[in-house]
Amino acid sequence: MYEGPIQDLIDELGRLPGIGPKGAQRIAFYILSSDKADVERLAATLREVAEKVRFCEVCFNISEEDRCRVCRDPRRDRTSICVVEESKDVMAIERTHEFRGLYHVLGGAISPIDNVGPADLHIRELLTRLQDSTITEVILATDPNLEGEATATYIARLLGGTGVTVSRLASGLPVGGDLEYADEVTLGRAFSGRRRLNEGAAQS
Structure with missing residues (x-):
């Protein structure tokens, strides 16, 4: 000491x-x-x-204003929301230039061992955002590890009856890895090869 x-x-x-x-x-x-x-x-x-520095009042990304740069940008596609665990994941995805929609930062992942449950994340706020009928797809981009998969599965179940298409990033991301350390090509391919978790409005 x-x-x-x-x-x-x-x-x-x-x-x-x-x-x-x-x-x-x-x-x-x-x-x-x-x-x-x-x-x-x-x-x-x-x-x-x-x-x-504060958190965006809409998506909970880090920002110096009430709304972050992405939420303020009128050129973004407002029909899709990409759900990530942390703000650093937003930056990782933005570097790929593959996604032009909006984001929702959960503030972590479901992890019983760390006493983090659904109520500790910004899941309720996500459901509130989905009341906007212009949103047709939610892309679950949580980390491809046990906690991330559990979080994605939980959210997919919640959205099952909403009529919104739910997809998950697929090929290119290794299980047990973090989005933060994935390169642009790997993340780009993961977006291109994302898989649908429900049929959503597109099949109605």
Whole structure:
């Protein structure tokens, strides 16, 4: 244990996802050995993020305004919504230039082991958005792992009687992987090869 502010910094860094005690210690001592101007710039950036960045009131993507860039764009296809787990997944999909619709960020995935259930995600808000009759397709782009598949299955069941076509990203994404680390070509092929989970309005 270190004394005072350095231990406080290590403790705070250790709370970040993917950073263990040793990693937190390395980052803390890197900051300690950095120029004061660099440290102050980092602190100012963190303060700016805390003060200015929020979640879009429509899709829950990160934004500096009440509505995110995608939701404000009148050129987007408003008949389809792509459902993702996190805002980083929106950026990954946007890089493919394959999808021109809207997004809905759940804020995670169903994970009983982490005490995350459907009520902890933005699923209710998704159902509210689907009351707009212009939406004809929901693309479930949750991660291809156990939690992502469980979340996609749960949402697909909820949407079964809505008349909306529900599809799931298919070929190209390995099971157990994360969208964040998929390259543009792989994600693009996954969109092109998405499979339908119900018949929806297209078959009525």
